[in-house]
């Protein structure tokens with residue numbers, strides 16, 4: 001336990017609410033709150049109990065409150081902590097905070113409660129960062145990844161890998177102690193096997209970063225196709241608003257139009273684009289150029305064609321160069337003859353037939369969008385890396401392990417192996433906070449809101 005100031009802050013949101021919760025944490029918490037609380041003597045009460053009473057400034061009653069008591073180490077920060085639930089008026093909250101400050105506490109810095117939880121060993125760094133993600137999560141999927149991380153799934157895996165590697169590192173260091181003598185305590189084959197095992201965990205984590213990002217920031221989903229295919233109509237239909245201009249003039253949309261849509265808790269960033277064609281119109285040509293850029297960056301492409309116009313042979317020419325997963329969608333099925341449809345279906349059984357203007361099969365399209373994201377093997381409960389800092393350290397770790405493998409292949413001496421293993425250990429340790437610098441901590445916790 002560190003010797004710390006006693007800190008306080010409003011833990012609930014600023015502004016008027018039914019109640020506000022003020023959190024106080026640190027060694028002087030109980031005496032400080034006891035001096036302004038009238039009811040029971042709080043210093044004599046058990047941990048994890050709640051008490052009714054009043055907060056007073058000398059004889060003046062400020063508010064009737066409930067105080068919840070948590071004694072070290074059984075609290076979020078692992079320090080003595082009291083949470084005062086008062087009425088949610090700015091005036092009352094400010095008044096109570098001032099009293100607490102007057103009695104010797106100081107205002108908490110952003111994230112300081114969580115920082116203490118970390119420093120006192122309640123959370124590791126990856127978990128503490130997940131607390132920030134949890135507070136910020138605004139979709140079901142991002143909530144799920146954050147809560148998994150707080151519960152330690154991610155950290156546990158990393159810590160286990162690190163331990164196994166430390167074992168080898170110490171054997172190799174021991175060899176170095178023997179200097180000239182030709183001894184090998186660390187079996188090279190076992191080491192190679194261990195590295196393969198570690199990479200089996202590491203590489204999916206690295207790969208999950210893309211997915212983690214998608215969950216946090218949305219799936220960039222580009223609606224592309226020839227002019228007049230009905231892309232803007234589809235965008236409007238999905239969003240349920242007249243976001244983009246629709247007309248029967250080919251080349252109506254010339255710029256990128258973007259909006260968000262949540263389907264089953266997943267955030268899709270829908271991007272309507274200029275229809276793809278060769279054009280002499282300068283502005284439209286820039287629009288087409290932008291479409292190509294968007295398709296390049298997309299995680300998912302909805303490729304739309306006008307079913308009433310297109311010939312069977314044209315499809316193959318149009319869908320050749322996508323470098324993202326795509327859904328092939330035939331629009332204007334209302335204008336399509338049964339014969340033509342069945343000819344298409346034989347060659348392209350995956351085509352999804354819709355009518356954007358008549359609202360046909362739009363729900364199936366939504367289901368397909370969700371399925372495309374989910375089949376990337378992300379089940380809830382899986383570990384997903386969402387944090388850039390973690391991702392970078394995972395990459396560095398993997399690079400170092402590759403070097404160890406290469407060193408083993410070339411039968412380099414123990415000191416070179418030891419160096420690469422230490423490097424890998426260092427980066428794994430940075431993820432969970434077993435190795436930290438003050439700058440890093442300050443940077444992470446400054447992103448929290450005050451009171452957390």
Ligand SMILES: Nc1nc2c(ncn2[C@@H]2O[C@H](COP(=O)(O)OP(=O)(O)OP(=O)(O)O)[C@@H](O)[C@H]2O)c(=O)[nH]1
Nearest residue numbers: 227228229230231232233247251252253275356357
């Ligand atoms: N019959 C029928 N017409 C449709 C359907 N969807 C769109 N349209 C019509 O097709 C025309 C073109 O629609 P848009 O949504 O502007 O097409 P776009 O792909 O955005 O075209 P550009 O912006 O020029 O690339 C409009 O007249 C729409 O009303 C449909 O499902 N059935």
Ligand SMILES: [Mg+2]
Nearest residue numbers: 231232252253
């Ligand atoms: Mg359009």
